[in-house]
Amino acid sequence: MTGTSVRLGANRYGKAETRVVALRRDSDRHEITDVNVSIALSGELAATHLTGDNAAVLPTDTQKNTVYAFAKKYGIDQPETFALLLAERFVAGQPTITHARVAIESYGWQRVGATGHSFARTGPEVRTCVVHHDAEATHVVSGVSDLVLLNSTDSEFWGYLVDEYTTLAETTDRILATAVTASWRHADLPADPAGWEKSYTTAKQDLIDAFAETYSYSLQQTLYAMGQRVLDNQPGVCEARLSLPNKHHFPVDLTPFGLDNDGEVFFAADRPYGLIEGTVIRDDAPAAGQAWE
Known part of the structure; x- marks a missing residue:
């Protein structure tokens, strides 16, 4: 049987919805950041689709771990700043990855009580951002x-x-x-x-x-x-x-x-x-x- 003539179109992959709650405990007055991070990478990835060769693929588990490590190393102040750090890392760090999309949902908390470590969720609105980054x-x-x-x-x-x-x-x-x-x-x-x-x-x-x-x-x-x-x-x-x-x-x-x-x-x-x-x-x-x- 002759196969249908097809080709690989646009594609991307990544780790979706990595939930991170980051605390700053450098004083009695704690700060909390609560985000949901979704990553999608694209680039020279035809081989993994066509032959199963994964040499160009950065595992999605690695992407998740990068989110956690960056939360510790750099903190999460503004979602846009954190998304930019991650997007730039993935494009600069791997020659086969040429474009990164990082989307973040940020959930608000407000301080309650007099202890400095008690919080209540605000909302229901959710702050969002999406960053696209490549060489262009x-x-x-x-x-x-x-x-x-x-x-x-x-x-x-x-x-x-x-x-x-x-x-x-x-x-x-x-x-x-x-x-x-x-x-x-x-x-x-x-x-x-x-x-x-x-x-x-x-x-x-x-x-x-x-x-x-x-x-x-x-x-x-x-x-x-x-x-x-x-x-x-x-x-x-x-x-x-x-x-x-x-x-x-x-x-x-x-x-x-x-x-x-x-x-x-x-x-x-x-x-x-x-x-x-x-x-x-x-x-x-x-x-x-x-x-x-």
Whole structure:
């Protein structure tokens, strides 16, 4: 039998979701960092796919061990800084590895009590970053996921297309709720590592403020306002991408119980849900390359 003519396409491999909790104990006031690190490497790896020759492969177990060792040697201050260290290590350390993608989820903790060693998880939002690094360029995308927001009024939805399957009633007053996943691409990397924290804090607050301050006729309109606010307030950010599920709240019919419901009691639906996604980008933004992959 003659084999089908095929070739190896784009590929990468790595160690996903290495969870690291790092403590600094150099005083009675401890510091905690809690991250989930996912690595994907690519390069001259055709042989391992085509013949099983692993001479070019850095084991994923080695990648995991590098994460733990770097957490000890360098600490984990900002997720972007740690991701950059790892990405540069993998590309510089192995001639067969030409590109590294390092993604980090960072889980927040806040200090509680008076002991200096007690903490409570914050959230549910999660700080995120993705770093792409090779000989040609370095791209950093920061972000946040599961940032849950709700406006109890100042949202309308009407004037939309209608066909024979449309049952949705127009409304001039509704709850608007979402769980924001947002990412923003840096055109300029902060010279000071503390700049990553400032950028994240500013962007998160911009997202919240724009959501709260926009009188919304559509979730699409709100999305654009949120992305624009991030770019307006951070010259070093050139592009913002947002994914906003519409967390529907439906008024409950209380008439069977002899009760009125004047926008006071709602059923929070789990699924299905509308999903609104979009990008806000500067006209002069540099090419993204592999930044969003």
